Amino acid sequence: MSDTKIERKPGYRTYFAVYAALVGLTAVTVTSASLDIGRLAIAVVLAIAGTKSVLVLLYFMHLRYEKRLLVKILMPIVVVTLAVFIGLTYTDILYR
Amino acid sequence: MSGHTHAGPIDRDRGCIGMWLFICTEILLFGGLFLLYSVYRYKNPADFHAASQDLSRFSGTLNTIVLITSSLSAALAVHELREGRAARSKLFIWATILLALTFLTVKGFEWAAKFEHGLYPNAAHLLSLPPGQILFFGLYFTMTGLHAIHVIVGMGIFGYGLRALSRGKIDAEHPVLVENATLFWHLVDVIWIFLFPLFYLIS
Numbered sequence: 001m002s003d004t005k006i007e008r009k010p011g012y013r014t015y016f017a018v019y020a021a022l023v024g025l026t027a028v029t030v031t032s033a034s035l036d037i038g039r040l041a042i043a044v045v046l047a048i049a050g051t052k053s054v055l056v057l058l059y060f061m062h063l064r065y066e067k068r069l070l071v072k073i074l075m076p077i078v079v080v081t082l083a084v085f086i087g088l089t090y091t092d093i094l095y096r
Numbered sequence: 097m098s099g100h101t102h103a104g105p106i107d108r109d110r111g112c113i114g115m116w117l118f119i120c121t122e123i124l125l126f127g128g129l130f131l132l133y134s135v136y137r138y139k140n141p142a143d144f145h146a147a148s149q150d151l152s153r154f155s156g157t158l159n160t161i162v163l164i165t166s167s168l169s170a171a172l173a174v175h176e177l178r179e180g181r182a183a184r185s186k187l188f189i190w191a192t193i194l195l196a197l198t199f200l201t202v203k204g205f206e207w208a209a210k211f212e213h214g215l216y217p218n219a220a221h222l223l224s225l226p227p228g229q230i231l232f233f234g235l236y237f238t239m240t241g242l243h244a245i246h247v248i249v250g251m252g253i254f255g256y257g258l259r260a261l262s263r264g265k266i267d268a269e270h271p272v273l274v275e276n277a278t279l280f281w282h283l284v285d286v287i288w289i290f291l292f293p294l295f296y297l298i299s
Contacts, residue, residue: 015175019168026160030153033297045293053286060171060282071116078120082127089131093138 010059018059025052111272115279122246126287129239133294136231143228148298150215151236155206156296159199160288166195167285170254170278177261180268186261189254189274192281196251203244207237236295243291246284253277 029048033041057075058064066072137144173188207216214221215233222233257274260266266273 009175009178011175012172015168015171019164022164022167023161026157026164029293029297030157033153033293042298045297049290049293052289056167056282056286056289060167060285061279068113070113074116074120078123078127081124082131085127086131086134089135093135 009065010062014059018055021055022052112275112279115276119279119283122283122287126239126242126290129235129242130290130294133235133239136228136235137298140226140228140231143226144232144298147225147229147232147236148295150210150213151296152206152209153296155202156292159202160292162195162199162202163285163288166192166199167282169195170281174271174275174278177266177271177274178268182261182267185274186258189258189261193251193254193258196247196254200244200247203240239291240295243284243287246280246287250277250281250284253280 025048029045032044032048035041037044063072063075169188169191173185173192176182176188177185210216210233211219216222217234217237222230225233253273254277257266257277260273
């Protein structure tokens, strides 16, 4: 228990800070959608969704405080697997 | 989790790993649907653009805030439980369930409005639209519907957790059921975080 450098358990302050960030990012994403930035819009919207997910995973789902290797590597594995699916699908679609 | 105990840290670790593995399969399930969405969108940009304008940006945004808030209260429920304050934990679980119900209510009104405008699977009006728009609404109903089922399941698990808390089967030393319910709930939130911009904001 005592061998961690980081704070072991997040408290109210952390949770509310993450919550504020999530609400703020939602506001940004809704605002950005009404700007006329063309093709860039989808990239902005996805980047914000990715950031929000990382916040939820790290703090609400406690991955930042996770010490079990198995749990730590699961998300990277899933993300890489999905990236392979998406990448291969798009090489087919774009260069057919 | 079950009554006969070799409780303690080992049991707790195993329980959470099972939920994490399940969460991975869920991400791949929805990931496949998102891939399908992106390919169809790539092939029918104009139709997706037009169809997305029929969705209510207001209710989408409202539901996003509702779900994020429910994630906060779920996280606080686990926090309170680990600190040994079961009564406050129960309050936060109730809040989470009520917010989930709010989400479903908003979603219900939204779907009802679509149905009234002849937008539901196999409706004559929907079938008269261009193919890309039919695809958009097919994906919209499939993905938000599957997500809504997850919301209902999550409420059920939280309800079960409440009962176990009341019966004293869950406490600071045995929080796995509530922890797992919460992990699942955050996953439901993460999925919506992607559903919302892709369906409601792309127009």
